[in-house]
Amino acid sequence: MNFEEYQHRIEQFLKNEIELYGDELVLPRDAVQALFDVHESQADWQSIGDLAQFHSAIKDCLKCPLGGNRIKFVFGSGNPAAEIMLIGEAPGADEDRQGLPFVGKAGQLLDKILAAIQLDRNEVYIGNIIKCRPPQNRDPLPQEIEACLPYLHKQIELVDPTIILCLGRIAAQTLLRTTESLGRLRSKVHDYFGRKLIVTYHPAALLRYPQYKRDTWEDVQLLQRIYIESKK
Ligand code: SF4
Structure with missing residues (x-):
């Protein structure tokens, strides 16, 4: 909170x-x-002023019931001083096994999306709204998000990105504190406490609904444009 x-x-x-x-x-x-x-x-x-120390401080968290069922805590990964931070929803089965975000099929698709705009995952920082896997990959419950969100806020503070890319409805609605649909939130640049925030589909959704790939391509081109502008 x-x-x-x-x-x-x-x-x-x-x-x-x-x-x-x-x-x-x-x-x-x-x-x-x-x-x-x-x-x-x-x-x-x-x-704490350092991501590695922060990881150590919270890795045994049991603030919500998801902590008792996880295999691994999924903190986040990537460049600790990234200009771009990607935020997804929650770990899935592969992420829970490996303790890393976006490592399954959705992660492979994310790598391809990043490569299409000349980025790779070592340049960006990747995290999730919550850090432990919900059972059967259901949506995180509001109370789980509420328990976990302070950790993400702290990570954002430590990475200090210029741009945040929300992957999927849960990440976008949580950070923007809205119930608007993803369709209405995407294709624009939002302000998130002085950082630029844009929204696109979660790669897992693209695997199920490939018709959203075109919109996603437009969104990541927008990301690329504002990233280039931010470096001028
Ligand atoms: S989901 Fe977040 S709040 Fe819940 S146990 Fe895991 S780290 Fe803690």
């Missing part, structure tokens, strides 16, 4: 308290403990 979300939740909580109890503040014991736990666990890693 980022600062704005905490602020919103606290405001909602206080409004409810005022409606229910007037001036008296009633806090359930476990809610207070949870607040301390979140604060303490975040305090452990929030001051």
